[in-house]
Amino acid sequence: MSPDYASEVLRGWGRSTMSSAHVATVSDRDLIDHVKVADERGVLVRGLGRSYGDAAQNGGGRVLRLASSSSDVRLDESAGTVTAGAGVSLDDLLRVIVPRGFFVPVTPGTRFVTVGGAVAADIHGKNHHLEGSFGNHVRRFSLVLADGSVLECSRKQNPDAFWTTIGGMGLTGVIRDATFGLIGIETSRCRVDTVRCDDFDELIEHMSTGDDDVRYSVAWVDLLSSGSHFGRGVLWRGDHARRDDLPVADRANALEYGPRQVLSVPPVIPGSGVVNALSSAVFNEAWFRKEPRRREGSIKSIPAYFHPLDAVGSWNRLHGRHGFVQYQFVVPFGRESELRRIVEVIVASRLATPLVVLKRFGAGNDAPLSFPMPGWTLTVDLPAGADTLASLTRTLDEIVLEAGGRHYLAKDALLGPAALRAGYPRLAEWQNVRRRLDPQQTFRSDLARRLGLLE
Ligand SMILES: Cc1cc2nc3c(=O)[nH]c(=O)nc-3n(C[C@H](O)[C@H](O)[C@H](O)COP(=O)(O)OP(=O)(O)OC[C@H]3O[C@@H](n4cnc5c(N)ncnc54)[C@H](O)[C@@H]3O)c2cc1C
Known part of the structure; x- marks a missing residue:
């Protein structure tokens, strides 16, 4: 394992799941090199670890954290959109956009989640009944695939990869940055x-x-x-x-x-x-x-x-x-x-x-x-x-x-796998696209192993 990695016990937010992985924080410049390393237990990106179970763990394998800063936030006020690095937290984002009259299209009950985690879990908020989940507001994102290539994804460009990654729990590739619509606000x-x-x-x-x-x-x-x-x-x-x-x-x-x-x-x-x-x-x-x-x-x-x-x-x-x-x-x-x-x-x-x-x-x-x-x-x-x-x-x-x-x-x-299959009737469709994007099963997680997601 390269010196960039340190062994770390990772838990879900509920602190009831845990496993040890080789963990590194990587810059955008080095990301592709880290993804391309081939090893048996694969790699996973972790955001701020606010999923409660084992979704952001990859026991025995590698886990990447994406380095980020608020300079990774580009607000387009006239379009009402923002482009942010996937490692940027909603906390950082809100500190930039609220004073300029904008709010995120969907927020969970904590602002300590990353843009990557919001897309990968397709998070929902108190406005779901009218405005849908986070993915509904995503215009585009770039996705680093297992072979190191970068795929531009939107409803028009690579729509299969777009929808498979939204809610795909980090198992299709690494979301590098995303552009999404915002809500205009008059006050905070x-x-x-x-x-x-x-x-x-x-x-x-x-x-x-x-x-x-x-x-x-x-x-x-x-x-x-x-x-x-x-x-x-x-x-x-x-x-x-x-x-x-x-x-x-x-x-x-x-x-x-x-x-x-x-x-x-x-x-x-x-x-x-x-x-x-x-x-x-x-x-x-x-x-x-x-x-x-x-x-x-x-x-x-x-x-x-x-x-x-x-x-x-x-x-x-x-x-x-x-x-x-x-x-x-x-x-x-x-x-x-x-x-x-x-x-x-x-x-x-x-x-x-x-x-x-x-x-x-x-x-x-x-x-x-x-x-x-x-x-x-x-x-x-x-x-x-x-x-x-x-x-x-x-x-x-x-x-x-x-x-x-x-x-x-x-x-x-x-x-377990049976309950997952019963609840998600489109699982096979998701698995087919995922297999095409990552045939060697480079992206893995404890959640994926427990639920048989990669079969
Ligand atoms: C107090 C609290 C309240 C919450 N309320 C809600 C709520 O109201 N609605 C809701 O929907 N959720 C809610 N959540 C859950 C939370 O929104 C999700 O678990 C979210 O995914 C966490 O983001 P994260 O950055 O911490 O990601 P992590 O938990 O670190 O990772 C979650 C998944 O995203 C993947 N991922 C992260 N970054 C990337 C990336 N760059 N590329 C590809 N995959 C990536 C990981 O591999 C993992 O599978 C809540 C959580 C807490 C702690």
Whole structure:
């Protein structure tokens, strides 16, 4: 192994998956040389490691991090697009584009993801029901293939490679840079309406009506309460605030943007961590009660509305040494009874932690491995050390797949090949194009081995 590489244990964000790889940070100039090295365990690019499971790990093989800087960001204000190096984080990007009146087309619940990771997982945000996932907004990208050639990809140029790479989890090549559309904004604040719902039926009813009139919509659900509080939740809907929405004193600096981290969790949290059934139940009660029954038009900053967890550095350590898994699935509209059944099973398990998100997806896109489809997506963190975790997720998998749903690969740590095939009926189509782009299976990952993706 060349001296550029150091052996490193890499984990997913959930800290429940880990493997050791030879890791190097490479400049754009050297990237092709690093890709072309042939070895048995292959190579993978890792972004900021915010996928929860083993998607950004390649045990025993090589893992590349792409060196980046904010000079890799080229904003075209008249076209409303940006071209950024794939290693640039949304955090860096937002610091450049927000003060100039633009916002990313899709943001996940953290700004610490790279452009490459956003394309490779085809990430979705609170605006999916109207504006689709990240790939919908990508105009073009360049892709370094296993033989060192560089393929320009767009809807018109090499469309097969374009759609296979979007949601392709790094297994087609290395995305080097990407151009994508942006949202024009007048301010760096959001205008948010809140509705507190006392039970599951009320929450589903609220979410099913009115989402189409608002750009951003997402709900929190209490997955620990039962009886009359079963499935209670809080729905937040919003959009970017206009200048006139701000108090007069704030209008002069309407595009000011400076997110800060206020706390950081220490590197070592004892034993099984501080998240448990009792602390979670107390948190949920307080969280539900702190929200007003209804409030309209409250003004929140971009970090407070989109990225509240980023205020606490390394919060993923709170689960202790076993870590956690994030279980995220989608079931189609019309399968609300299965969604309810899933919520019942999770509540009965007493394993849910407070971090739960429920959202309605709109139409999917043309990428065969893209996760979103029209329907309900639920995300819940579960402790990886729990004895009953495997039986719980097996039961949930059966309900999800039987309902015609699927699981999100950027979150997954537990699925097997059969469940993947059942959820992604276009898998063979994806595999055919991938095989053509990388016949020697140069690009590999722990996720790909676990799920049999490269067959
Ligand atoms: C707090 C939190 C909230 C989140 N909320 C959401 C959400 O709301 N919606 C959502 O969709 N996701 C969400 N995620 C997941 C996250 O958006 C995805 O996992 C994203 O892919 C992480 O980006 P990354 O740069 O950290 O990539 P990594 O996790 O490092 O890698 C993810 C995949 O991308 C591939 N990859 C990375 N860079 C490249 C490249 N240059 N070329 C080719 N492949 C590449 C990797 O090989 C890997 O397969 C959340 C994660 C966290 C921690």
